Amino acid sequence: MRWVPFAILAYLVIVLQCSLGQMLTFEISAIGSIGPDLAAVAALFIALHARRAADALLAAWVLGFALDLSSASGPGGVTAVGPMALAYVLAAGAVYKIREALFAERVLTRAVIGVIFCLLAHLPWVTLQTILAHNVMTWQAYGARLLQAMAISAYTGVVTPVFYPLLDRVRKWLLSVPAERPGRRR
Amino acid sequence: MRIGQRISKRTVLVVLLAVSMVTALLGARVAPRLRMVGQYVLLPLGEGGIYVSCAVKKHLKNVTGRALSADEIRRLERENLELRGQQVVLEGEREYWRRQVEVIQGIRQSYAPIRDLPCELIPARVVAADALPYGRTRLVNGGNAVGAESGMKVTTRELLTDRSKRLPPNLAAISATALVGRLMETGEFTARLQLVTDSGYGTWARIRRMLDPAHPRTVTIGGVVRRLSDAHNPLVDVWAQGDGHAALTVAGVSAEENVRPGDWLVTRDDDALLPVQIRIGTVTEVRENPRDPHTVNLLIAPHADFASLREVYIVMRLGPGQQAPGNGGK
Numbered sequence: 001m002r003w004v005p006f007a008i009l010a011y012l013v014i015v016l017q018c019s020l021g022q023m024l025t026f027e028i029s030a031i032g033s034i035g036p037d038l039a040a041v042a043a044l045f046i047a048l049h050a051r052r053a054a055d056a057l058l059a060a061w062v063l064g065f066a067l068d069l070s071s072a073s074g075p076g077g078v079t080a081v082g083p084m085a086l087a088y089v090l091a092a093g094a095v096y097k098i099r100e101a102l103f104a105e106r107v108l109t110r111a112v113i114g115v116i117f118c119l120l121a122h123l124p125w126v127t128l129q130t131i132l133a134h135n136v137m138t139w140q141a142y143g144a145r146l147l148q149a150m151a152i153s154a155y156t157g158v159v160t161p162v163f164y165p166l167l168d169r170v171r172k173w174l175l176s177v178p179a180e181r182p183g184r185r186r
Numbered sequence: 187m188r189i190g191q192r193i194s195k196r197t198v199l200v201v202l203l204a205v206s207m208v209t210a211l212l213g214a215r216v217a218p219r220l221r222m223v224g225q226y227v228l229l230p231l232g233e234g235g236i237y238v239s240c241a242v243k244k245h246l247k248n249v250t251g252r253a254l255s256a257d258e259i260r261r262l263e264r265e266n267l268e269l270r271g272q273q274v275v276l277e278g279e280r281e282y283w284r285r286q287v288e289v290i291q292g293i294r295q296s297y298a299p300i301r302d303l304p305c306e307l308i309p310a311r312v313v314a315a316d317a318l319p320y321g322r323t324r325l326v327n328g329g330n331a332v333g334a335e336s337g338m339k340v341t342t343r344e345l346l347t348d349r350s351k352r353l354p355p356n357l358a359a360i361s362a363t364a365l366v367g368r369l370m371e372t373g374e375f376t377a378r379l380q381l382v383t384d385s386g387y388g389t390w391a392r393i394r395r396m397l398d399p400a401h402p403r404t405v406t407i408g409g410v411v412r413r414l415s416d417a418h419n420p421l422v423d424v425w426a427q428g429d430g431h432a433a434l435t436v437a438g439v440s441a442e443e444n445v446r447p448g449d450w451l452v453t454r455d456d457d458a459l460l461p462v463q464i465r466i467g468t469v470t471e472v473r474e475n476p477r478d479p480h481t482v483n484l485l486i487a488p489h490a491d492f493a494s495l496r497e498v499y500i501v502m503r504l505g506p507g508q509q510a511p512g513n514g515g516k
Contacts, residue, residue, distance in 0.1 A: 011227065011231075012231075014228070014317060015228060015231045015232055015235060015314075016235065017317045018228060018232055018235070018236075018314040018315055018316070018317050018325075019231075019232050019233075019234070019235020019236040019238070019239055019314055019315065020235045020238060020239050021239075021315075021317070022236065022239040022240075022243070022315050022493075023238075023239045023242050023243060025319050027431065027432050029431070029432075032319070032320075032430060032431045033319035033320075033322075033431065033432075034319060035318075035319035037318065039317070052195070054194075054195035054196050054199055055195065057199050058195060058198065058199055058202070061199065061202050061203070061206070064206075065202075065206060066224070066317075067317050067318060068206075069220060069221050069223075069224030069225075070221075070224060070225075070228060070314070070316070070317040071316040071317040071318040071320070071321055071323075072217070072218075072221055072316065072321060072323045072370065072371065072378050072380075073316060073320065073321025073322060073323045073370075073380060073384050073385075073386060074318065074320035074321050075320065075385075076385075076386070077384075077385065077386030078214045078217060078218070078370065078371075078386065079217065079320075079321070080209065080210045080211075080212070080213040080214065080217055081206075081209045081210070081216065081217045081220045081221065082205075082206035082207060082208070082209040082210030082211075083206075083210050084318075085202070085203075085206040086203065086206050086207065086210070089199075089203065126320075128210065132210065132211075132213050141385075141430075144430075145320065148319075148320065152318075152319060
C-alpha cells in the first residue's frame with residue numbers, strides 16, 4: 001500500500017463528496033435526502049485489491065474517520081466522531097474475507113458488493129448514533145434512518161460501477177506491486 | 187532498531203480503533219473540536235466544488251419542472267397581463283406612499299435618537315456540505331476570527347436591484363430576507379451551520395396569517411369568533427423544528443387559529459439573538475392531529491433555497507452601547 005497517494009485520494013474523495021457530491025444528492029419525500037457514499041466506493045476498492053488485511057482495514061479506518069469529521073448532523077442531532085470509522089473497518093474486513101469468492105471484474109458484482117459494503121457500514125453507523133442519542137431518538141425515527149441508509153446503499157451500489165474504473169486507473173499509484181517470492185527465478 | 191519495524195500495522199490499527207471508540211463514547215463533548223480541525227483541511231478545495239454544485243442545481247431547477255398545457259399557458263398569460271396592469275397602479279401608489287414615508291422619517295430622525303437593528307451582519311460563504319446526506323448542515327467560512335459563535339442565527343444574503351444594467355459600486359442594497367439556520371459549531375476560521383430543516387433544529391417562531399379579501403377567515407379567541415383584518419391579525423406563537431428532510435414541522439397548533447396553507451412562519455422580534463421579524467418559511471400543509479382533534483400539525487417549506495445557498499449573513503447581537511458598523515446597506 002502506498003500511503004501518500006492514498007492520503008491524496010482520500011482527501012479528494014472527501015472534498016468531492018462534500019461539494020460536487022451535492023449534485024448527485026436528491027430528495028425522496030418518503031425517505032429523505034439520498035446521495036452516494038463515494039468514500040465507500042474507495043474503501044471497497046482498497047478492500048478488494050489490498051495485499052494485506054491490515055492495509056485494507058487501515059485505509060477503511062482513515063476514510064471512515066474522514067467521513068466522521070466531515071458530517072456533523074445525523075440521527076439525534078450532533079453526531080459523534082468515531083462510529084463511521086469502526087463501521088468502515090467492519091465492512092472492509094467482511095469484504096476482504098469474502099473477496100476470493102467474488103468476480104470483481106463484473107459490473108453487477110461490483111454493484112452488489114457496493115450495496116453490501118454500504119449496508120455493512122451505514123446500518124451499524126445509524127444504530128450506533130441512535131444508541132448514543134437514545135434520549136432524543138424514537139423507534140420511528142430510527143426506522144426512518146434505517147430506511148434512508150438502505151436507500152443510500154442502493155444508490156451507492158448504482159454508482160459503484162461508474163467510479164470503480166476511475167480508481168482502477170490509479171491502482172498502480174495506490175497499491176504496491178506484489179513482491180517477488182524469495183528464491184523465485186525470472 | 188527503527189520504530190517502523192517495532193510497531194506493526196496491526197498495532198496501529200488496534201490503537202486507531204481504540205481512539206475511535208473513545209471519541210464515539212465521548213460523543214458531542216469532543217466531536218465539534220475534532221471536526222473543526224478537519225474543516226481546515228476541507229476549506230481550501232471545498233469552495234470551488236460547492237460553487238459548481240450550487241450553479242448546476244440552480245440551473246437544473248430552472249430547466250426542469252412540470253410542462254404546462256396550452257390552456258394553462260393562455261390562462262397564465264391572461265393573469266400576467268392583469269397583474270401587470272395592477273402592478274402599474276400599485277407602483278404609482280407605492281411611489282406616493284414612499285415619498286410620504288420619507289417625509290415622516292425625515293421629521294422623526296431629526297427629532298428622535300437614531301435606533302437601528304442592534305446587530306452586526308457578518309457576511310460568510312458556504313464552502314462545503316455534509317459528507318453524508320443524513321444531516322442538514324453546511325460549512326461556512328466565518329469563524330471566531332470574525333466574531334461568529336455557536337448559537338448565532340444565520341440569514342440569506344440577497345442583492346436587491348431592479349436595474350438590468352451592471353451596477354456601479356456602492357449603489358446596491360443588500361437584504362437579509364430569510365432565516366437559514368444557526369451556527370452549531372465554530373472554529374477560528376470556519377463554522378458549521380445547522381439548517382432549519384435539520385432534525386436537531388428547533389426554534390420559537392410565529393405564524394403570520396396572510397389576509398385574502400376573496401377568502402375571509404375567522405378565528406376564535408376566548409370563545410369569541412372574530413374576523414381577521416389588517417387591524418386585527420394577531421401572530422400565533424409556535425415551536426417549529428426541522429423534519430430532517432426538506433421542511434419544518436409545527437405540532438399542536440389550535441384549530442381555532444384557522445391557519446391555512448400560504449401563511450408565513452416568521453422569526454420573533456423579541457428573540458435575543460435575532461430581534462427582527464423575517465421569514466422562515468411558508469405553510470404548505472395543515473393536517474389534523476390524530477391525537478387531539480382540537481389541534482392541527484403544520485408542514486412548512488423553507489423560504490430559502492438550500493440547494494443553491496452560497497452567500498449568508500451571520501447575525502451577531504451587539505451589546506448595549508455598541509453600534510453596528512456595517513449595517514448601512516441593509
